[in-house]
Amino acid sequence: MNENEYLARIICEQLDSGSAVVLASIINSKGSSPRHSGTKMVIAADGRFYGTIGGGIIEATTLKESRVAFSGRYSRFLSFEMLGENALSQAPICGGKATLLLDFVPPAKENIGFFRGLHGAVIKGDDFHFLTLLEESGGEVAVVGHSLLPRDGAVSGTFAWSQKNITTVKAELQNASSIMVLPLDNITAVVDPICRVKTVYCFGSGHVALPTAHIAALSGFRVMVVDDRAEFANEERFPAASGIFVIKDFSKALEGLAIDRDSFILLLTRGHHSDRIVLEQALKTNAGYIGMMGSKRKRDTIYATLLSQGFSKEQLDSIHCPIGLAIKAETPEEIAISIVAELIAERARQRDEHRA
Numbered sequence: 207m208n209e210n211e212y213l214a215r216i217i218c219e220q221l222d223s224g225s226a227v228v229l230a231s232i233i234n235s236k237g238s239s240p241r242h243s244g245t246k247m248v249i250a251a252d253g254r255f256y257g258t259i260g261g262g263i264i265e266a267t268t269l270k271e272s273r274v275a276f277s278g279r280y281s282r283f284l285s286f287e288m289l290g291e292n293a294l295s296q297a298p299i300c301g302g303k304a305t306l307l308l309d310f311v312p313p314a315k316e317n318i319g320f321f322r323g324l325h326g327a328v329i330k331g332d333d334f335h336f337l338t339l340l341e342e343s344g345g346e347v348a349v350v351g352h353s354l355l356p357r358d359g360a361v362s363g364t365f366a367w368s369q370k371n372i373t374t375v376k377a378e379l380q381n382a383s384s385i386m387v388l389p390l391d392n393i394t395a396v397v398d399p400i401c402r403v404k405t406v407y408c409f410g411s412g413h414v415a416l417p418t419a420h421i422a423a424l425s426g427f428r429v430m431v432v433d434d435r436a437e438f439a440n441e442e443r444f445p446a447a448s449g450i451f452v453i454k455d456f457s458k459a460l461e462g463l464a465i466d467r468d469s470f471i472l473l474l475t476r477g478h479h480s481d482r483i484v485l486e487q488a489l490k491t492n493a494g495y496i497g498m499m500g501s502k503r504k505r506d507t508i509y510a511t512l513l514s515q516g517f518s519k520e521q522l523d524s525i526h527c528p529i530g531l532a533i534k535a536e537t538p539e540e541i542a543i544s545i546v547a548e549l550i551a552e553r554a555r556q557r558d559e560h561r562a
Contacts, residue, residue: 285305
């Protein structure tokens with residue numbers, strides 16, 4: 207389960223039980239900071255919190271100020287500056303700045319309905335924008351509503367939009383790839399782009415695939431397992447997988463799968479032949495990542511065959527093989543950690559490239 211899905215579910219559970227929450231979001235960060243803009247955590251009325259905005263003094267202060275928000279039933283901004291002597295002794299000296307929004311969300315009917323819709327939108331997996339609408343007066347902040355704006359679709363939520371403001375927001379969001387604060391007529395919109403979750407397609411369900419799928423799911427990837435052995439590819443072995451596909455053989459392994467730029471393909475089958483068969487199909491897609499487990503000798507043998515079939519050197523150079531970061535991994539669990547570490551690094555690289 208990815209972070210946005212997890213936090214949206216927590217908000218729904220709290221609101222459904224009649225409890226308010228504070229949604230803390232980093233809306234601006236500069237320099238070195240523990241988490242990037244758009245990172246969120248949820249604080250419940252009983253003091254429990256879910257997710258993290260980086261720990262340290264920033265998180266501790268956020269938790270303290272959330273108690274004030276609960277008692278006063280209001281929202282507010284928090285600003286942090288972590289610069290050497292200006293930082294408290296127990297704080298990490300990051301040399302960065304961050305601004306957070308503490309959004310007090312009471313269990314009103316309209317909020318319950320909205321966050322159920324937000325949860326559903328995250329599960330669906332499409333790109334959309336999550337908007338928090340604010341009124342500021344005398345240094346105080348009042349949240350006047352929330353909205354969802356799909357990449358292609360109509361705005362929805364608890365705020366009544368004017369056509370002028372909708373037009374302005376849509377124009378501003380044409381090139382927006384990170385969270386932004388947008389002044390509108392008499393209100394301010396905090397606009398948070400929620401990007402599609404990266405989907406890991408794990409071809410193979412053996413001893414390395416098992417921990418890899420588990421760790422990938424824990425790391426916020428949507429995991430799909432594909433194999434030709436029902437005794438290996440099943441829900442009992444892969445409870446965290448979003449989908450399990452038992453195929454007849456690997457000759458049409460990608461048939462019916464929605465492979466796109468947000469897809470990460472892992473070749474972890476039980477043999478050289480099946481890895482090559484799947485790789486031939488994977489190279490004909492626009493997958494954002496393709497990785498294959500195996501030795502350099504295996505790689506060179508498979509690559510020679512693919513070159514003879516007309517695949518280009520540029521295509522082969524795009525493959526991550528041997529898959530995973532070079533951490534001298536030996537056990538299946540260690541290999542899984544090295545693989546998912548590489549997936550996390552690639553996901554971050556693509557996110558930063560998209561925001562540039």
